[in-house]
Amino acid sequence: MKGKTAAGEATAALREMILSGQLHPGQPVRQNHLSELLGISRTPLRTAMATLTQDGLLSYEENRGYRVKSFSVDSIIKVFEIRAGLEAMACRAAVRCGIDNATIEELDRLVTIGDRILSSGSLDVADLPEYRQFNVRFHDTIINAAQNPWLHEFVGRTHNVPLVSDRIILWEPDDFALIQRSHDDHHRIARALRNSDGERAAAIMHEHVQYAGEALVDRLRNDPEETFRKLAFSPPTANTCQKDQ
Known part of the structure; x- marks a missing residue:
């Protein structure tokens, strides 16, 4: 570089x-x-x-x-509220703009990836990087389908508050029910968008993001050290910035 x-x-x-x-x-x-x-x-x-x-x-x-x-817990709550509203707005806008078949097919493809990762009834630590990547792409695909650069920018700003980003996944072997609930939302959001039901997709998306925020905040309040330990991530490797050259 x-x-x-x-x-x-x-x-x-x-x-x-x-x-x-x-x-x-x-x-x-x-x-x-x-x-x-x-x-x-x-x-x-x-x-x-x-x-x-x-x-x-x-x-x-x-x-x-x-x-x-x-950032304070109160700030994290408020930013999650903003992110939930913006991503719900993206669902409505995507339908209003006439969400195309290519976008629907991409959402279906991503949901299928999530199905495969979770098919064993657990989320293995080795699958965390792929799950995180799929989750980010799912949300980004909908935001891009809204065709609103301002909306895209403002959602991006909410991600500048650490712990609010869609890259964050709270994970522990016993947390599979939380992960499965979240992925069930992906199914229902994709189905609503496929049916051009922007209001339903928006309602599910708002709850999807809000629930993630509530789960995180509850854990931060109860045991912040344990919460940080359970944050799922893909450890960086040497030459990370050079690998795509």
Whole structure:
């Protein structure tokens, strides 16, 4: 990676680490450690950290360096409410714009992926990266179908609050019922959109996002340390930013 490309890829990699819970709110961000972990030099990493500070994902203090920005539980609740409303709006807009067959087929394909991953009646730790990827693509597909760049931007802003992103999955072997409930919502949302029922899709999506927020907030209030331990993520590997070159 060189120049702007290196900085851009470093920004994307670090953003993913924050949004997926690999770096927790309040956690210091050490340049030397990240440089070695991601296989990038410190120059593009510094640029990435400055960018993410402007975006509100990191905070910087003189003589203390960078930390992942922390948000109160009350703030997380409010942002989940906004995200739920915006993604419900995306469902209505997608139908109003005339959701096409290609989008419906993509949603069906993604739901089938989720079915396969959960078919054993459990969510294996080895399947977490694929499940997270499928979940993000499902939501992104609907937001893109709304054909509203402002809506897309505002949903993206809600993801700049760590723990609110759709990349976050609370997971433990005993949590399968929660995962299955969430995936059942995917089925019902896709079916409503296939039937051009934007209001029903919107209602299910609003509940889908709101429920995820309530489950997260309940755990944060009861045991924040355990909650962070149970955040599901795909551990980064060296040269993460270079693998797609």
